Amino acid sequence: MPRRRRDPRFPGEPWDPGLQPERTALSWQRTILAMAVGAMVLSATAVRLDQPVLTVLAALVGVMVLVPAIFRSPDGGMPSHGRLRSWSFLVRLAGLVMALAVLGVAVTVVSLIDMTA
Structure with a gap:
């Protein structure tokens, strides 16, 4: 008879070792x-549009993504108390995704304004 899996609600041992x-962890690295x-x-793209402020801001977002990832990347694991260790990393990354999206919209708007002028 096969051995039953432990219930994931009990923190005794990881339910998926x-x-x-x-x-x-690999998906977060991607x-x-x-x-x-x-x-x-x-x-x-901002360099080609001759927009130095947007260029620097986009490069800054890139650095802000890479530096924390180099020093402490999420490992995808769960400790025994069940709280995700990399929550602050994921929140920071989500904020940087939003910042990059806003910069993308700004570059698009600047590009459209330059085309009409």
Whole structure:
């Protein structure tokens, strides 16, 4: 008779000791890489539009994404008390996604204004 899995509501041992934490960590690394590439593309676009302020802001978002990721990347694991260790990292990354989106809209608006002028 096969052994039953433990109930995930009991914190005695991890309910998925397999590769899920590694997959989660890898997915966040891909997100960070995509954010860095997006910031570089946005910065290059702002350079082509001759917008130094937007160029610097986009490059700053790229640096703000990479520096925390280099020093402490999320590992995707859950400690025994059940609280996600990387919550502050994920909140910071979500804020940077929003900042990059706002900068993208700003570059688009500047581009449209330059086209009409």
